[in-house]
Amino acid sequence: MLRAIAIALFAAVGLAVGPLKAEVIAITDATVHTLGEQGVIEDATVLIRDGRIEAVGRDVGVPREARRIDAMGRIVTPGIIDAHGHIGIVEVSAVGGSNDSSVSGRHFTAAFDVTDAINPASMLIPVNRVEGITRAVVAPSHGSGGTLIAGQGAIMDLGDPVDFITRSPAAMYASLGETGAALSGGSRGAAMLHLREALQDARDYRDNRSAFERRERRDYALGRLDLDALQPVIEGELPLILQAHRASDIRAALRLATDYDLRLVISGGAEAWKVADELAAMNVPVLIDPLQNLPGRFESLASTLENAARLHEAGVRFAFATGDSHNARNITQAAGNAVAHGLPHDAALAAIMAVPADIWGIGDRVGRLEPGLEADVVVWDGDPLEVTSYPDHVIIKGREMSMETRHTRLRDRYMNLDDDTLPRAYRR
Template sequence: MLRSIALVLLTAWGLAAGPVMAERLAITNATVHTLGEDGVIEEATILVRDGRIEAVGSDLSAPSGVTRIDAEGRIVTPGIIDAHGQIGIVEVGAVSGSNDSSVSGRHFTAAFDVTDAINPASMLIPVNRVEGITRAVVAPGHGSGGTLIAGRGAIIDLGGEGDYVTRSPAAMYASLGETGAQLSGGSRGAAMLHLREALQDARDFADNRSAFERRERRDYALGRLDLEALQPVIEGDMPFIVQVHRASDIRAALRLATDFDLRLVISGGAEAWKVADELAALNVPVLIDPLQNLPGRFESLGATLENAARLHEAGVDFAFATGDSHNARNITQAAGNAVAHGLPHEVALAAVMSQPARIWGIDDRVGRIEAGLDADLVVWDGDPLEVTSYPDHVIIKGREMSMETRHTRLRDRYMNLEDDELPRAYRR
């Protein structure tokens, strides 16, 4: 009996603490940036049914009995997609027990997959979610003693527990440039040699799998699990994300992709603007941090705040990413800075919403406000790219999310303390 009562109480608490469920939802009186063919729709209504967008337009009326959100003329956009980060696998970067982003000890670790390490209850999920991030690409990293091929990433939604994995595995990650050189004995040439060997071995394994299993094939530089993990890469079914910054290193990655017919995506790309025409010609997307400006390394001497504008002018597909776990939420500020340095406003919005969805191949589910897509929506109290703007409502797959975080709880706890309740050092 006591056990049953406890289960009922725990279930009730979980429902109260979780997102608000609504089979049908209507957002009315909104300025909707669809980021699709319909462009911006004024005085629009968005109808949501069973987690998907049912309709959007200025000539719609909300049915009776549905949950309503009156936007009062506010801006509504698709949810932000963090195109490259570590939300859910890093809680405290300096505490190894809360950091599951990388492995060490083997030369190649292509089979490493972050999915099983993701914590959907991470404190960093609501902190990023309340500022408009609804989906995130979770990428493995190259930690101390890491490997040239870091492993496989995943795409998740930030709705919390439950069916939160959008795609797994989503991509294979590797490094060239200075990081690749350091992980390969000190030379960029050695890093490229190791990557080519890995891909050649994966091809040979695919062609001679039976002989390998009978131990009638030569030894490979990679283990069986790594060879298996690389099969979707060499078949062109999985993106191959290469972390690289210098223009010459980007060109080397392009040659590798051409030789092996890879679905290459450049991550980092501080000097991508220098090779923009080549990237556009080969249809290779780039994930960039638009705030990257200072030459933190020799490989990023050409970093500039105009990187995004120059890539756009050349016709390169790109999305914005911070690579962060704690402050991925600042991506709208970064996008606003790109606008200040020549990027069109709607293109900057697309770079954090629709473009990541397209690059990652999930644009049939998210990234735009169109009928049939998942209802990942954000209602903003101002221009999303202004630092003073903030979401009033965040909706993921049709569910309205709580706007409470550990930050807001701490604020509410200590905001109105009397002077004598404060520690002596903080008294007025």
């Protein structure tokens, strides 16, 4: 019943994603950026069958039943992965009823999971999808009166109105720096103390669960559901995403990761370039906004448009992220700006496709154009990192997506103001 309702709702708003059954598709005469071992292949064919990439190369045979897409020499890439944002849980940022990104109060912290709040019929999904975004990391945020640990995020695909979860939970989120200090009584030292207490309690709970259930253990700072949610973090199965901008805050996060053997990812990282060697030595990846260049806060005084280029030179893994819901699609423009400030073009593409897939543990499914991977594929009308370029075709898990959005419908409706079918108020 729920499946039928979801499909009907998705179709009702005019955003159908194409046939429910994946086709056999052959994209021919393409310049394919595989982002894998094959690199860039000219005059290539990408063959898609049963939702997966069957073959990529110059001498790929095209089956008779395949639907051909003639790329005419244009660029073909993997789909873009929004490495950090709120697609599906924020519709109108200023309207509380459509914003499910955060919780207030201290009843739940680590246990809060955005998965059940994701709306696959959000109007913002097609708006971002038609510009090449095929997967999105949906992250919780810190709300007013919230806690240091924001909760758990998920990964979704932007093509399926029902089976849209790629991974859940995908990560645990918390904050250091100015945000962490504000949520912990005013000091960075207090934020780190609270975080260490939570991790220590999670360890003690793991080692003494039976005693806890018999009420023979001390009280913990967090509730049972939060302690349960932290178990994959302390076991190294789930990454801890720590928001930190200042170099000293990043170093504090690295010490925490060492002390508790955590899978750490730094989010924000305005001053990450200053500690690039340390990040590279510990193989800690960073999620950055390549357009961040102004010191909006004291913790980001060393912001620079060369952040990505310097991290790349030092061997740090990084992915680009806007932290947005409405305009995550602008990530290609941001990546292009990073290229203009010294980052190699192929590294910029990787930062929005292959690297986020690896960071989030789905590199065996998406992020590259290689046989066996799920077919998230985009055909571009120009260089993907140029502002004027736009996708001609977007394919998610082997199904071609509609290129219609709320924006295109409004454009088409009012393009001809002499149309007699328009309401009188809109005619010339």
